[in-house]
Amino acid sequence: MTVRPRRSRTKQIHLAAHFPGADNTTVWADPRSKSQIEFSSFEHLAHTAERGLFDFFFLTEGLRLREHKGRIHDLDAVGRPESITVLNGLAAVTERLGLAATVNTTFNEPYELARRLATLDHLSGGRAAWNVVTSCGAFTGENFRRGGFLDRADRYIRGAEFVQTARELWDSWTPDGVSRPFAHRGRHFDIAGEFTLPRSPQGHPVVIQAGDSDEGREFAASTADVMFTRHGTLETGRAFYADVKRRLAAYGRAPEDLKIMPGVAVVLGDTAAEAQERAAEIQRQQISPQTAILTLEQIWGVDLSAYDPDGPLPEIDPVPDSRITQRRTRPGDPVALAGKWRALSREKGLSIRQTVIEASGRQSFIGTPEAVAAEIDEFVQTDAADGFILVPHLTPGGLDEFVDRVVPLLQERGAFRTEYTGTTLRSHLGLPDPVWKG
Template sequence: MSTPRKQVHLAAHFPGVNNTTVWTDPRSKSQIDFSSFRHLAETAERGRFDFFFLAEGLRLRELKGRIHDLDVVGRPESLTVLAGLAGVTERLGLAATVNATFNEPYEVARRLATLDHLSEGRAAWNVVTTSDAFTGENFRRGGFLDRADRYRRAAEFVRLSRELWDSWEPDALEAGDGRFVRPEAIGEVSFEGRHFTVSGGFTVPRSPQGRPVIIQAGDSDEGREFAAETADVIFSRHGTLEDGKAFYTDVKRRLAAYGRKPHELKIMPAATFALGDTEEEAAEAAAEIRRQQVGPQTAIAFLEQVWGRDISAYDPDGPLPDVDPDLSDGVSQGRVPIADRTAVAARWRALAEEKKLTIRELVIEVTGRQSFIGTPASVAARIDEFVQGDAADGFILVPHLTPGGLDDFVDRVVPLLQERGVFRAEYAGTTLRDHLALDSL
């Protein structure tokens, strides 16, 4: 008897305020208007995707003391947007990024449970952490949390949220329609941890999924361990088949320590794509997209983050700076800090020398995500290869256009995955847990 083929999981990422989106393309629309969110979500649902994914930004990034140009479009609050999308979609999962460092568990748990009710079981929470004081300046406590403690707080945050979600018995609503409540079915929560102390009753009945799906995006050792203990989905950035297999094996093996099975955690890397009628046409399209994403100004800005100094006098189409990085505080605020800028600069310099790359060409080379480039048939085959080869359970697709960048993929690639028998033709269930083939709670 042959082994059944693994099913591919797909999600849609609404492009964030960064150089992912090609702003100069006349088809590029607003990052704020609800119509943009609605278009991408409806396209993803038409393609029978698992979920729609929104990132978060709690402060506009700065470069050399100025707000970074690519941040000025703003960053709407995820749960508000997703509550609106719940009313115009029927099956698509709705994933919000909510920070576990600058929020409180009771309020986040209440908002997510509400979204799960409004959407009839389609809510998900991408748990992220922040340790930098720059972001913390927007909050009362500032940058109070040491970097080493951020996952401890996040783990406690998730544990407490789950206690709140589980505190109502499934049949607490006697009539099943929210009219009559059995008071004895509502439990009290008494939680005392290192970061949180809560004593009281939760205000929202148990939601259709039991609990929202948990997503985690960290790639450090602490992040992998946190995902193995708490997450249903991990959002990774591994771009090659070999790296994907190594990450997949490492994270899945950690699950046993928490009494979990491999299917209980889905690994879904971020991925971009470029399609063409021929392989050559797709390659040309991909190269042009990358040139538009990394213009001269953006190339210099990326290099300044590593070099830690003003290099605006250098030609982006010329060689790398002949000076070493400045290892003081640097020039960028609001981005994930680069742990060893000297080592990164050395790697970049070696790569530029080996391939004879200009500054702009180098940045294009080193900032690319996992990309599927080719005809619809070759892209479908490559996605299937990753999933069947245990390098991923699926992908979170990041289109380069807002909001229509997913249209071609849904129209041209999804039908081929369906023909291969590795992607659903219709939704089999109603909740996001159903779509992800996760165990019921």
């Protein structure tokens, strides 16, 4: 990349790379789409992210394959590797890139997970991160001894105690390398003993939290270092950003202690028209006629295979508490969501497939490299985000064009680093080191 001198700016943009999961984000029909489980795919995307000086590389988690109408969901047939294992391998072939694993607090235990994350932090020289997710689903729980015991209302309560307990374990070694016994007595965990690893290079791995609900926002404000979210327009982004940042003070935290990074897609073209055409084609590939019907069935809760994807939405109301899709459902009231989609369909004259495309697309930056760089910069400089987690539609080469064509323009604007200046993920993100609590 050719890099021009930077100008001084108020805020620096944070960027991360999301390895596409087993869902309709990935365009499987594209001949450039490769394996979801071969190490070479993870390595390629991680190398691209590090070449682009990204903060971290982000992996999702799937503890059980989805089922739809009693069959394994087609898009899960590729398999779902365990993320920390993959990241330990990537630690050996990268030097500065942060390595973020999504790990569930419902179906793991603090001692075991704290040990695995501390190991990754040691092996990587201080680049580990943990994306904290919660679950209350009995369907996923069937893979575990506890089953689905956890009430939905308790998932964040257990999650918060889980993170607290993990941090107590990491703090059970002093900064100068002395091990001390630990003991935690709480509602969900009652453990005592000695932790097996000294304090890792970051003290604590970086904690990421995903979720836009009110309880998710509060959890992030109290606990997380990074918030992975989604919001659409510049205005809604600013409102979300302001709401979450204002909550930090109640926990004795400063606004810069939490980075807000929405997940986004980027589609580039040599002209604006070309970029829009490419984006429309990608959306048509992501939302096939079959996927459109499947998505509708997740909301309506009934078999809609007799409906024409190019025809109108069903007039029937959704079935509450349907089990037609197991493990992945759309949040919120299905009747209200169906009404919202019907209104959208009527307003714009959209078919089922067109409605799903319109309603399901994640936030995207679409345009020439110059226009995309300017828009990303505007979001960050006007406090709609601290940066973005890029979700490409191709595995593993979906970030190549962004790194080659957009990153140099962000650097020219003075809004993005031209080199890594630190060695740990905390240093990349500008986060304070955790205070040791002896």
